[in-house]
Amino acid sequence: MNELDLFGNTTEGARAAGPLGSRFIFPPFTVLRGDSDTWLSRKAHWLGMGIKSEVSREDVKTYSVPGYMQKSEATVSVFDPCLAEVAYRWFCPTGGQVVDPFAGGSVRGIVASFLGLPYWGCDLREEQVQANREQAAELCTPGLPTPVWVTGDALVVLDQAPEADLLFSCPPYGDLEVYSEDGADLSTMPHEQFLEVYAAIIKKAVGKLRVGGMAAWVVGEFRDKRTGAYREFVPDTVAAFTLAGLQYWNEVTYMTPVGTLAMRTSAKFETNRKLGKNHQNMLVFTKGRPMVAGIPVSTTTPMGGKEE
Numbered sequence: 001m002n003e004l005d006l007f008g009n010t011t012e013g014a015r016a017a018g019p020l021g022s023r024f025i026f027p028p029f030t031v032l033r034g035d036s037d038t039w040l041s042r043k044a045h046w047l048g049m050g051i052k053s054e055v056s057r058e059d060v061k062t063y064s065v066p067g068y069m070q071k072s073e074a075t076v077s078v079f080d081p082c083l084a085e086v087a088y089r090w091f092c093p094t095g096g097q098v099v100d101p102f103a104g105g106s107v108r109g110i111v112a113s114f115l116g117l118p119y120w121g122c123d124l125r126e127e128q129v130q131a132n133r134e135q136a137a138e139l140c141t142p143g144l145p146t147p148v149w150v151t152g153d154a155l156v157v158l159d160q161a162p163e164a165d166l167l168f169s170c171p172p173y174g175d176l177e178v179y180s181e182d183g184a185d186l187s188t189m190p191h192e193q194f195l196e197v198y199a200a201i202i203k204k205a206v207g208k209l210r211v212g213g214m215a216a217w218v219v220g221e222f223r224d225k226r227t228g229a230y231r232e233f234v235p236d237t238v239a240a241f242t243l244a245g246l247q248y249w250n251e252v253t254y255m256t257p258v259g260t261l262a263m264r265t266s267a268k269f270e271t272n273r274k275l276g277k278n279h280q281n282m283l284v285f286t287k288g289r290p291m292v293a294g295i296p297v298s299t300t301t302p303m304g305g306k307e308e
C-alpha cells in the first residue's frame with residue numbers, strides 16, 4: 001500500500017515502478033531515492049557480486065563518513081554502485097570513456113566494466129590502486145572493458161588520461177576523511193589550498209572532456225571543524241566547473257538510508273540545531289549540448305540481462 005504525502009500525492013514506491021522506472025531503471029527526477037526498497041534491492045545485487053571497495057582503506061583516519069556512502073560492518077565507506085549505474089546509464093553514451101580523477105575504491109570502475117564502458121581512474125594511494133586491480137581481475141567479465149587505475153596526483157597524471165565522454169568522481173570532502181599523509185592529498189590541505197588545487201584538477205579534467213560530454217560529480221556539504229558552519233562545498237564545486245567552461249545542467253539530491261543517523265542526530269540537534277544529513281548531491285555539467293544516447297536497460301548487469 002502506498003502512503004500519501006502531505007499534499008496528497010502517492011509516495012515514491014508507486015513512482016519507481018512506473019513506466020519511467022522501467023525505461024531508465026529509476027525515474028530520471030532530481031531526487032534519487034537511495035533509501036527506497038527498489039534501490040536497495042538493486043544495490044544488494046551489485047554488492048552481492050563481491051565488490052569490496054573498502055579494501056586497503058583501513059588506514060583512513062576519520063570515520064565521519066559522507067552520507068552518500070554506507071558504512072560497511074567495520075569502519076570504512078563504500079561508494080553506492082547504483083549511483084554509479086544511474087550516472088553511467090543517464091549521462092554517458094554507449095561505450096563512452098569514463099575518467100575519474102579521485103578513484104578511491106573499485107566500485108565505479110567495476111560497474112563501468114559491466115556496462116561496457118572503458119574506465120580510467122587515478123588515485124594517489126598505490127595500495128588502493130593495487131586492491132582495485134585485484135578486485136577487477138576477480139570480478140570483471142572477460143570480453144568487457146577492464147578498468148584502468150593509475151597511481152598518482154590527479155593534477156599530474158590526468159595528462160595521461162584518455163579523452164572522456166563522462167567525468168565521474170567523488171572528490172575528498174575537504175578534511176572530512178583524511179586518506180594519507182601525502183602532501184598532494186587534498187584531504188591534508190588547509191581549506192584555501194584545498195579549494196585552489198581542487199579547482200585546478202577540475203580544470204584539467206574538463207580539458208579531457210569531449211564536446212557533448214558530461215560530468216557527474218558526487219559531493220556533499222561538510223562543516224568547518226572550528227566554527228561548525230558549512231564550508232559551501234557544493235557552490236564551490238559548481239563555480240569550479242563553470243569557470244572551467246562547463247554548463248551547470250542538473251542538480252540531483254541523492255537520499256541515503258537513515259540507518260544509525262536516527263541515533264546520531266538527537267544530541268546534535270538538541271544542542272545546536274544541526275539536522276541529520278540524509279542526502280548528498282550529484283552535480284551534473286555538460287560541455288555544449290549533451291550527447292543523448294544513454295546505455296539501454298537491456299545491457300548486461302549482475303541482475304542478468306533485461307530487468308523489470
Ligand SMILES: C[S@@+](CC[C@H](N)C(=O)[O-])C[C@H]1O[C@@H](n2cnc3c(N)ncnc32)[C@H](O)[C@@H]1O
Pocket residue numbers: 053077078079101102103104105106107122123124125128152153154155170171172173179184185186187
Ligand atoms: C572521497 S575519496 C573517494 C572515495 C571513493 N568514492 C570510494 O568509494 O572509495 C577521494 C579519494 O581521492 C584520493 N585523493 C586525494 N587527493 C588526491 C589527488 N591529489 N590526486 C588523486 N587522488 C587523490 C584519496 O586517496 C581518496 O581515495
